[in-house]
Amino acid sequence: MIWGDLIERGCKWLSCAMRVVVMTIALSLGTSVIEVYAEVSQPVFPSARGEQCVEPVDIMRRDHFEFLKHQRDKTVREGIRTPRHSLAGCIDCHADKDAQGRFVPVNAKGQFCQSCHVYAAVKIDCFSCHAARPSERVSQSP
Amino acid sequence: MTALAATQRARLNASASRPESIVMDMKNSSPASPRRTFFTQASAGVALLALAPGVRLVDLALARAQDEPASAAQRWGLLVDVDRCVSGCDACVSACNTEHGLGDSERPQTDAQWIRKVDLVDNNTGRQLSLPLMCQHCEEPPCVDVCPTGASFRRADGIVLVDKHTCIGCRYCMMACPYKARSFIHEDLTGQKTHAPRGKGVVESCTLCVHRVDRDESPACVEACTDAGREALVFGDINDRNDPLATQLAETTTRELRADLKLNTAVRYRGL
Amino acid sequence: MMKSAYFQSVSSSRGYWLISAIAGVITLAGLIGAEHMESAGHWVTGMSNQVVWGVPHVFAIFLIVAASGALNTASIASVFARDDYKPLARLSALLAIALLSGGLAVLVLDLGRPDRLIVAMTHYNFKSIFAWNIFLYIGFMFIVGIYLWMMFEPRMNRFTARVGTAAFIWRLVLTTGTGSIFGFLVAREAFDSAVMAPLFIVMSLSFGTALTLLIGMLIFWINGATMDPALAQKLRRLLGFFVIGVAYLVAVDHLTKLYVTGHHQLEQFILVDGGIYTLLFWGVQILLGTMVPAILLLLPRFCQRGYLIAAALLVVVGALTQVYVLIIGGQVFPLELFPGYSVTSTFYDGVIADYTPSLAELALGMGGMGLAVLVTLIGIRILPFVPVQMTGENQD
Numbered sequence: 001m002i003w004g005d006l007i008e009r010g011c012k013w014l015s016c017a018m019r020v021v022v023m024t025i026a027l028s029l030g031t032s033v034i035e036v037y038a039e040v041s042q043p044v045f046p047s048a049r050g051e052q053c054v055e056p057v058d059i060m061r062r063d064h065f066e067f068l069k070h071q072r073d074k075t076v077r078e079g080i081r082t083p084r085h086s087l088a089g090c091i092d093c094h095a096d097k098d099a100q101g102r103f104v105p106v107n108a109k110g111q112f113c114q115s116c117h118v119y120a121a122v123k124i125d126c127f128s129c130h131a132a133r134p135s136e137r138v139s140q141s142p
Numbered sequence: 143m144t145a146l147a148a149t150q151r152a153r154l155n156a157s158a159s160r161p162e163s164i165v166m167d168m169k170n171s172s173p174a175s176p177r178r179t180f181f182t183q184a185s186a187g188v189a190l191l192a193l194a195p196g197v198r199l200v201d202l203a204l205a206r207a208q209d210e211p212a213s214a215a216q217r218w219g220l221l222v223d224v225d226r227c228v229s230g231c232d233a234c235v236s237a238c239n240t241e242h243g244l245g246d247s248e249r250p251q252t253d254a255q256w257i258r259k260v261d262l263v264d265n266n267t268g269r270q271l272s273l274p275l276m277c278q279h280c281e282e283p284p285c286v287d288v289c290p291t292g293a294s295f296r297r298a299d300g301i302v303l304v305d306k307h308t309c310i311g312c313r314y315c316m317m318a319c320p321y322k323a324r325s326f327i328h329e330d331l332t333g334q335k336t337h338a339p340r341g342k343g344v345v346e347s348c349t350l351c352v353h354r355v356d357r358d359e360s361p362a363c364v365e366a367c368t369d370a371g372r373e374a375l376v377f378g379d380i381n382d383r384n385d386p387l388a389t390q391l392a393e394t395t396t397r398e399l400r401a402d403l404k405l406n407t408a409v410r411y412r413g414l
Numbered sequence: 415m416m417k418s419a420y421f422q423s424v425s426s427s428r429g430y431w432l433i434s435a436i437a438g439v440i441t442l443a444g445l446i447g448a449e450h451m452e453s454a455g456h457w458v459t460g461m462s463n464q465v466v467w468g469v470p471h472v473f474a475i476f477l478i479v480a481a482s483g484a485l486n487t488a489s490i491a492s493v494f495a496r497d498d499y500k501p502l503a504r505l506s507a508l509l510a511i512a513l514l515s516g517g518l519a520v521l522v523l524d525l526g527r528p529d530r531l532i533v534a535m536t537h538y539n540f541k542s543i544f545a546w547n548i549f550l551y552i553g554f555m556f557i558v559g560i561y562l563w564m565m566f567e568p569r570m571n572r573f574t575a576r577v578g579t580a581a582f583i584w585r586l587v588l589t590t591g592t593g594s595i596f597g598f599l600v601a602r603e604a605f606d607s608a609v610m611a612p613l614f615i616v617m618s619l620s621f622g623t624a625l626t627l628l629i630g631m632l633i634f635w636i637n638g639a640t641m642d643p644a645l646a647q648k649l650r651r652l653l654g655f656f657v658i659g660v661a662y663l664v665a666v667d668h669l670t671k672l673y674v675t676g677h678h679q680l681e682q683f684i685l686v687d688g689g690i691y692t693l694l695f696w697g698v699q700i701l702l703g704t705m706v707p708a709i710l711l712l713l714p715r716f717c718q719r720g721y722l723i724a725a726a727l728l729v730v731v732g733a734l735t736q737v738y739v740l741i742i743g744g745q746v747f748p749l750e751l752f753p754g755y756s757v758t759s760t761f762y763d764g765v766i767a768d769y770t771p772s773l774a775e776l777a778l779g780m781g782g783m784g785l786a787v788l789v790t791l792i793g794i795r796i797l798p799f800v801p802v803q804m805t806g807e808n809q810d
Contacts, residue, residue: 076305078211079297079356088336129306129341131334235760251462251768255761262755275751275759284601290544291537308533311526313466314544320601322749322761325463326526329455342455343526399751403600414752 043115046096054084092134105132217300218350219380219408221390222273226374229272232259237366242338254325256348257363277323277348278407285315300408301350309344320400323347421798429636437787444781447774448523459775464767465745470524472737473779477517482585483622484509492578501801506626507562508793516786543594550588557581589615603680604744613663620656624729637800650722654711661704683747691743694735703732742769
């Protein structure tokens with residue numbers, strides 16, 4: 001008897017909460033869907049220096065974060081600093097230069113990392129800590 | 143890669159033109175006991191190699207390959223010779239700040255300091271001392287013990303680090319560290335160095351310049367101290383009997399800070 | 415007179431919505447404070463590399479400790495088979511969950527990277543007492559949830575005592591763990607002590623009982639009723655003994671440190687010339703938070719309800735102050751790395767550190783309190799937590 005009453009009350013509250021959640025989701029989806037349809041286009045970014053990527057392009061597109069994460073743990077935990085799958089390695093090839101010949105951060109608008117991640121709607125926080133331009137060593141080389 | 147090789151060559155030349163600390167030590171030591179003589183001869187051997195671009199030859203022979211993990215065969219450490227350290231000199235601190243891009247936000251209470259100079263006055267005798275203080279790279283680090291996520295860790299070769307990818311910024315390690323060696327990043331940062339990623343909301347401390355150690359270089363503070371003509375800092379492998387650091391540790395009385403905690407620190411002080 | 419109590423959920427009333435609104439505003443202010451701290455970084459707080467845990471931790475520890483103590487009334491009813499405490503058993507279990515939620519929310523929102531909470535759930539270092547506490551907190555929520563189910567469901571009532579005992583043991587382990595977060599800090603002389611675990615357990619009994627009394631009375635007021643005077647008197651005496659118990663362990667801690675020469679400077683700081691910390695210790699923690707409530711709670715002439723409310727409020731104020739003096743006072747006192755030397759550096763070695771809490775962190779801490787009350791209010795509205803027999807008209 002108490003149990004039935006409990007369930008009934010619980011359901012009432014749940015349905016109320018659900019309505020709020022659904023409305024919020026619908027509203028936010030509605031606005032973002034409009035935005036996406038308004039300007040959806042394939043990402044465009046500057047071409048990389050160097051002839052070939054460290055892995056085939058389709059694999060990199062799908063799995064680059066796995067390579068990066070694996071390398072990240074190896075570097076931080078074990079001190080293995082091979083450049084092949086390192087974030088610094090990516091940036092060295094993929095950073096573009098502006099008209100004055102200075103490197104542009106890879107997370108700036110229209111650049112390599114940013115353009116694709118906006119397209120895929122995946123937010124990354126790599127560059128709150130990591131340098132988004134090539135290191136000084138690379139910058140100094142022609 | 144070529145750029146890297148060129149830089150290394152440039153650095154090799156620089157190190158060749160600079161007297162190594164062990165050479166100084168050899169001059170100071172007197173060949174009194176047979177054991178002492180053995181050590182002197184041994185370090186002379188190393189020193190001969192060191193005078194040419196040679197110290198690199200020795201190191202390169204010992205160094206691990208780029209794709210090889212750090213190993214427990216080594217334990218990197220530092221010897222601080224307090225008698226050679228001078229009050230007012232902060233070459234090591236500036237070098238560290240430059241190396242890792244530690245800035246000055248004009249809020250000194252929240253600014254990160256990986257290494258700091260401490261001035262001491264003996265309460266009884268008035269004797270004045272000055273020394274650098276940084277992460278002591280304990281063998282049994284309390285920061286590693288208390289870290290809930292395992293972000294604080296000790297590398298196989300003894301370097302105590304923070305994996306900033308798994309640090310949640312709880313600061314319990316800062317509560318646990320006996321040396322107040324750690325800093326929390328209190329604001330957004332920009333302009334980080336490629337080899338020293340740093341960002342808001344996580345804890346950091348002296349890495350013993352792990353990025354330099356991994357390419358067989360000394361930490362920036364040690365290099366700066368030598369460049370400043372003090373030679374108060376000796377870096378090396380505690381486990382290697384032929385290493386200048388291990389030799390000096392074997393020959394003189396040194397102490398670890400908060401020895402009562404029995405943490406077996408990799409940073410030792412002489413003259414304290 | 416009724417052995418098995420009847421319970422009801424609280425119906426809509428002006429009082430209910432008033433208190434909900436107040437708690438809601440405080441919670442919202444806390445969220446705004448937390449958002450500010452996270453987006454700007456912790457430099458907008460009083461915390462620094464010297465004082466790494468600040469007011470948010472004071473509130474979080476207070477709430478977490480009080481949470482395990484709030485379960486006390488339920489434990490007395492089911493573990494020690496005292497039926498007279500039964501009317502408050504459900505409410506006390508709800509309070510335990512609510513206070514813990516408030517405390518944990520503050521703790522999580524103060525993290526440098528609260529967005530990485532999932533990391534704390536997936537990466538464990540089992541040597542860390544902090545990691546163990548995460549398990550203890552989650553387990554506590556779970557076990558108290560089961561305990562409530564046993565109490566609510568008539569067919570499960572026969573298991574109440576057993577689950578209640580499990581919950582009681584769990585809460586003792588939990589508070590041992592919370593105390594050991596500080597007790598295991600071997601490097602800091604203000605904390606490094608085994609007395610922290612029992613001290614925190616007695617603190618939890620005192621803080622939890624005071625909050626059960628205060629929030630309980632508030633809920634009865636919302637419901638247009640008053641707490642059964644006989645039960646209130648029992649809790650009053652109990653709280654009196656708990657306050658004395660806390661004072662005893664605080665005294666033991668300080669006496670130990672006063673005996674050991676190495677700790678004299680720390681004791682000199684806290685007890686004699688520590689400025690605000692000395693004032694807070696003697697003036698608020700000891701005088702207002704211990705002596706005055708002990709007199710009000712234990713002398714028969716102060717048995718009126720007004721005195722009881724005043725005493726419970728003073729216990730809460732004293733409790734927050736005690737945690738403040740312990741956590742902040744323990745950190746502003748410098749680490750001693752070079753015994754026998756006077757020390758100066760650019761990193762505040764050898765000096766008493768500054769700490770002034772900012773509005774953002776005060777808001778976050780208070781927000782935890784607001785959230786705890788809010789969770790309680792939602793709970794009593796959905797499910798029958800509040801005893802019927804205690805309402806004015808049913809009382810004889």
